[in-house]
Amino acid sequence: MSSRADTSKEAFPLLPSIEELLHDPRLEELGASVPREVWLAFLRALLERWRGEIKAGKLDATALSARLAGSALVDELTAAVGRERRAGIVRVVNATGVVLHTGLGRAPLHPEAAAAMGTVAGSYCVLEVDRESGERNQRDDRLSLLLQRMTGAEAGIVVNNCAAAVYLLLNTYLARGKRDEVIVSRGELVEIGGSFRVPDVMERAGVVLREVGTTNRTRSADYRAAVGERTSLLMKVHTSNFRVEGFTEEVTPRELAELGGELGLPTAFDLGSGLIEGDDVEALPDVMGDEPRVRDAVASGVDIVCFSGDKLFGGPQSGMLVGKRAAIAALRKNPVYRALRLDKVTIAGLERTLELYLAGRGDEIPSRALLSASADELRPCAERIAAALSSFPDCSVSVVAERSQPGSGAAPGVFLPTWAVRFAHARRKAAALAADLRRAEPAVFARVQDDALLFDPRSLLPGDEERLVSAVRSLLA
Numbered sequence: 001m002s003s004r005a006d007t008s009k010e011a012f013p014l015l016p017s018i019e020e021l022l023h024d025p026r027l028e029e030l031g032a033s034v035p036r037e038v039w040l041a042f043l044r045a046l047l048e049r050w051r052g053e054i055k056a057g058k059l060d061a062t063a064l065s066a067r068l069a070g071s072a073l074v075d076e077l078t079a080a081v082g083r084e085r086r087a088g089i090v091r092v093v094n095a096t097g098v099v100l101h102t103g104l105g106r107a108p109l110h111p112e113a114a115a116a117m118g119t120v121a122g123s124y125c126v127l128e129v130d131r132e133s134g135e136r137n138q139r140d141d142r143l144s145l146l147l148q149r150m151t152g153a154e155a156g157i158v159v160n161n162c163a164a165a166v167y168l169l170l171n172t173y174l175a176r177g178k179r180d181e182v183i184v185s186r187g188e189l190v191e192i193g194g195s196f197r198v199p200d201v202m203e204r205a206g207v208v209l210r211e212v213g214t215t216n217r218t219r220s221a222d223y224r225a226a227v228g229e230r231t232s233l234l235m236k237v238h239t240s241n242f243r244v245e246g247f248t249e250e251v252t253p254r255e256l257a258e259l260g261g262e263l264g265l266p267t268a269f270d271l272g273s274g275l276i277e278g279d280d281v282e283a284l285p286d287v288m289g290d291e292p293r294v295r296d297a298v299a300s301g302v303d304i305v306c307f308s309g310d311k312l313f314g315g316p317q318s319g320m321l322v323g324k325r326a327a328i329a330a331l332r333k334n335p336v337y338r339a340l341r342l343d344k345v346t347i348a349g350l351e352r353t354l355e356l357y358l359a360g361r362g363d364e365i366p367s368r369a370l371l372s373a374s375a376d377e378l379r380p381c382a383e384r385i386a387a388a389l390s391s392f393p394d395c396s397v398s399v400v401a402e403r404s405q406p407g408s409g410a411a412p413g414v415f416l417p418t419w420a421v422r423f424a425h426a427r428r429k430a431a432a433l434a435a436d437l438r439r440a441e442p443a444v445f446a447r448v449q450d451d452a453l454l455f456d457p458r459s460l461l462p463g464d465e466e467r468l469v470s471a472v473r474s475l476l477a
């Protein structure tokens with residue numbers, strides 16, 4: 001008989017039953033702090049894990065007895081309860097410097113937009129009724145109007161996110177008889193992250209993808225040569241998260257629009273990030289490289305332009321489609337729109353965000369303000385944080401010249417100069433400190449670089465400086 005079998009034979013009977021754990025006085029208070037079903041699940045999971053260790057020969061009777069008598073049992077269950085309490089969507093301090101951080105919720109909204117969302121969330125609102133006539137109307141009538149004013153387009157419609165916008169677009173044009181082909185430049189078949197791949201979405205929308213050109217060069221003539229009886233749409237996708245440099249050529253939106261006009265085919269441009277600049281909106285100071293602007297895309301004459309609501313636009317998660325009246329009307333008529341449309345809360349946040357832009361207050365939108373901040377403007381904040389953290393023993397704190405990335409696949413290759421706080425501890429690894437900070441109250445997300453933490457003030461919102469300092473303090477106390 002193997003020794004493994006021997007040890008497991010002795011260890012298994014020592015495993016407590018659920019019933020015994022439920023009556024263990026050491027666990028009483030902890031167990032009462034979570035719903036009973038949750039507690040039972042934790043107990044089962046723990047016993048399951050330990051049973052597995054015994055089976056694998058990693059836990060013998062002696063070690064198991066020690067766990068049961070010592071603190072291991074309480075510690076493991078305390079950790080499980082802690083994870084449960086910290087789970088879910090909660091506020092965090094984003095000290096990564098990545099302003100549009102998809103993992104941390106992308107664009108933080110303007111307080112007025114956030115307040116508008118909070119108000120309608122907890123009340124009734126005028127959603128699909130006209131206040132003047134009392135008659136039924138469309139929930140996004142005002143939103144469309146604001147989008148027209150903002151982008152210069154004839155019409156607009158908004159769905160759950162930009163991925164949904166692309167889906168609605170493709171699915172709508174697919175529905176036109178036997179035409180099921182979409183022509184796209186090979187260099188623009190991008191993967192955005194979070195496994196959003198343009199070609200996959202196209203396939204799911206039921207269209208046949210016709211790639212033209214090469215990775216680095218596509219000309220109008222390539223599109224023209226690929227057009228056939230089955231062509232339903234000519235499409236252009238902004239390569240949001242990478243940049244092909246050197247010997248490159250792409251079809252401009254204007255060329256695409258002209259070709260579409262000549263051949264009687266609809267055209268679309270998926271912009272992704274959606275940089276809003278125009279008559280009333282001050283430009284982001286040259287930080288966005290050659291990121292295309294929504295107004296220019298619309299003015300180029302393509303039928304439909306789509307972009308994200310929570311990237312450079314700085315609003316709640318949504319996907320905007322703007323363009324020619326007939327093209328947008330076709331999207332609205334597609335029954336699939338009903339499955340992708342926005343709820344009242346998001347519409348309220350978007351309306352308010354658009355109103356801010358239109359009132360010439362675009363520079364107040366938090367993500368834009370953060371992206372616009374110069375290194376000189378950020379430095380005092382870095383200095384204050386460094387000063388507040390410098391008094392701890394065993395810590396080395398300095399303010400260093402660094403670069404922040406915009407994030408969310410917006411403006412690839414763009415790095416914004418910043419001043420960051422470099423924080424290292426003589427006895428604690430940076431990765432472990434970073435993990436503790438993520439679990440702290442309030443939670444803080446920082447960058448780890450060369451075994452030090454980097455706190456970049458670029459992505460700090462009002463009040464975050466104090467939250468960050470207090471979280472680090474509580475960790476070292």
Ligand SMILES: *Cc1c(COP(=O)(O)O)cnc(C)c1O
Nearest residue numbers: 161162163192240271272273308
């Ligand atoms: C980000 C992006 C999308 C997806 O946008 P979501 O709002 O995240 O769904 C689609 N197309 C392009 C070009 C993008 O950059």
